[in-house]
Amino acid sequence: MIPAAFDYAAPATLDEALRLLRRHRHAKVMAGGQSLLSLMKLRVASPSFIIDLRRIGRLAYVKEDKGAIAVGAMTTHAALAAAALVRRRLPALAQAAEAIGDLQVRNVGTIGGSLAHADPAADYPAVLLACDGVVVVRGPRGTRKVPAGQWFTGLFATALRSGEIVVEVQFPILPAGTRSAYVKMKHPASGFAVVGAAAVVRLGRDGRVADVRLAFTGAASHAFRARAAEEALRGQEPTEAAVRAAMARAPEGVDLLEDLVADAAYRAQLVRVYGARAVLAALG
């Protein structure tokens, strides 16, 4: 648990961080370090240079901005879980933040770090997808906004390009009457999501499901939207039976992960069960 030697810088500004990143092509950007440091201690990762963002205070905020909840990349999970705006307008995000790791991890780990690391079992990705969120990155060629659906490209892989840093995450504020929830089965050891499900649901005037977006994390190499299940649920009465019936299609077409905790058949079941639990929790 002793990392290999590395150089370290903790710039005070984002511009300085970006300059360092240009200069040290193999540098690794560190936000909260809750994943990176473990990998370094195991010597799975041995970056030669660490750019620590912790001194860049202006990257930690939660605010309402042009119809979205804008979250600074260095906002900790604990701060996000406690933010009144998030708890009121996007409960799924607060629930996901609260479900991460343990208190120590939540006090240090950040949303930007988590999304850049793209652990397939991280909690935020499901919420980001279900909410049609946007990841804002800054790089040598300025700022770019990446829609949630394009952010996750594979196992620990994202649309982040060399030289770029995640600076903000935007979650569109849901229209009144649209409700959200995030539920997960925790890995008994790591606390990561064996399967995590985020649901955003709106009922129409007729009391039927007018709109639903459902996304899963932990189940595949990266988070995904369960569009077939969404389709099956749209227009249905929001009964438990209807929700469960629609969830039969949730694992459709997905190459599910297999590990000691869950093989593919069991993960498919968890996708069905937790998908239903998320929708039902959102419906209240």
Added chain:
Amino acid sequence: MAVSRLFGARVKRRDDPQLITGKATFTDDVTLPGVLYAAVVRSPHAHARITRIDASRARRHPGVRAVFTGRDLADRLAPMPCAWLVPGCELKVPRRPVLADDRVRHVGEGVAVVVAEDRYAARDAAELVAVSYEPLPAVINQEEATRAGAPRLHDDVPDNTAFTWTTTGGDARAAFAAADVVIHQRFTNQRLIPNAMEARAATAHANPATGELTVWVTSQNPHIHRFVLSIVLKMPEHKLRVIAPEVGGGFGSKIPVYPEDALVAFLARELGRPVKWTEDRRENYLATIHGRDHITDLEIAARSDGTLLALRGRTYANLGAYLSLAAPGIPTILHGLMLAGAYTISAVEYTVHGVVTNTTPVDAYRGAGRPEATYLVERAVDLVAAKTGLDPAEVRRRNFIPKEKFPYTVPAGITYDSGDYDVALARALAMVDYEAFRREQAAARKAGRYLGLGLSTYVEICGLGPSPVAGAVGFQGGLYGSATVRMAPTGKVEVMIGESPHGQGEETTFAQIVADRLGVPFEDVEIVSGDTARTPMGWGTYGSRTTVVGSGAVVTACDRLIEKGRQIAAHLLEASPDDVVFQDGRFSVRGSPDRSKSIQEITLQATLAWNLPAGVEPGMEATAFYDPPNFVYPFGAHACTVEVVPETGEVRLLRYVAVDDCGRVINPMIVDGQVHGGIVQGIAQALLEEAVYDRNGQLLTASMLDYAVPRAPQVPRMETDRTVTPSPHHPLGLKGIGETGTIASTAAVANAVMDALAPLGITHLDMPYTPRRVWHAIQQRGEVRP
């Protein structure tokens, strides 16, 4: 004798403030001037021949002071010994070098050691040691390892079988012939990783002037460490001092003397500078012992009225790549002899094969053999109940050894000291409200919910133990308790014990005993342990022995001081010693309470020695060794309720009730703490923990990200109570409590889960009952829709 004031009181643990506030000194906190750091180069292969080691790059790395390989040490250090040479089982102890010098036999085995000026340089340089391996086929499963054609680990261990041990008592053949019900079941007690919060560490310092070598080490038994290190280092014991500072949990994993302990001592002596090594968590998973790992075929013979007649079985015990210090005794003496549990089973026929495989060595882990036995017999009772249609509580009552039959000798030949099993079970059933739960369970089943209740009416052997028995069963040591009670001139008391408590609370409980016994303030008593230079020869802390055997020595030594004080008081008070009574810390003349002296006054007089009676030596110090006449046999009844969620296979623990009987209780708070921790570890075996290897011998659960150590939210509130059946042969009526929770709880949870799944026709599942495993089992029954 004074009326007890502290015995039985909820006195807060004295060591907690310093432990909780981080002020305690653990081995890794011992940093000596000029210390060098060692890092071990470990095998990435489960089985391979070492063809070449090139350490030249490592030696050139900045800060590196030395590199030693296995071959460098082969003539310098003796092999690591095994110290439980169980007789009558054709035991073979393969050679285990401190560092592998020819072949590696498990992932994580040390092949070289690097010593450098700091930890980072040592670790970096360890990666520069180029070891060439020629991989060999590996074998992981102990049953497969005994088959013809399996890769052989050691030339002198044919069939990879280090021993085959059998216990027989009664006439099993006749019992099976007469049985109405015969059940066969294969069980596994899966491999567990002990996971002490503090990983292992060792620091050594050689004094060039005296030739004395001091070793600070994470040990449960520093005197055993000294004994063994003197053999490995080829160094006389009186030149070795072993200190176990605060130890952050052991659970058996810090009983063994490890290769790294010897390495650090050797390096300090060789290099003339202090040397330190601290294990990281990954090394802890690979190079510190594992526990359990049994595969058992068990046959149970019973009558249709639920009477248990006989057990017949065969266990393959995985010992790992080498025989760790106590390894042969765990699945035999501490396991096989306890197979009949709390029941009047008249015949037992049981064989245990101790098998070497290409895995981390297996040794004592909390309960050590007894949780495995309890799991087998308690599951057997429930299988008989299911087969005969009887209530599991009733089957237990019908088979309990009755109270009046104690001392009771079981077929395996050991004699239980005392017990009152019915009372403990009745109490547990009342606490869990057994009848009401059965009604709730029946109603829930109609509603498609699956509730279960499990009982575990365990008995265990502990308080290890009579030394002649230790010798007879091949334990290469004594097992008595030892204590020196030394009173300073002012009457303050130091108690040096040969046991080595590390969180079990004897710093507090022994001070309670001594303060009561000598009539001195609790604050005036200091309990000293963990240093071979300060404490009398003793055998350490494990096997729920410390309170039992240690207190025997402590009270004997106290009584010697009281007797001496009586002689001196009689002399000073001009009375006959027979007329001097000792009560509440005062010696007084019978009938003349005004003629008296306090024990502090007498101690001062004994220390000054100006006016002592003829034939009485100066000083107030006594040493006693207490060799118990028998083991002690705590028992109890645990009850657990669960709900299994069919759609996910999740097991929810609802309630956990524990009624334990450890004889008289010195400190109920500490007993509760021991029970709580034990239960959690036992629950973990039932629901969470399993060390998993792949076919090539790579540990797949090699970190806390993968291996599920229990967390607080995974454990229900525990409801504890006690019955009190004193041990008839112990001076204070004590029995041990350190392992009961672990011994009882795995079986209680297992029985609860199987009870919940019974309506689905599931009679057996292997532990741990993970959601995945339970869900698949339910799917295979096909009776519950997803």
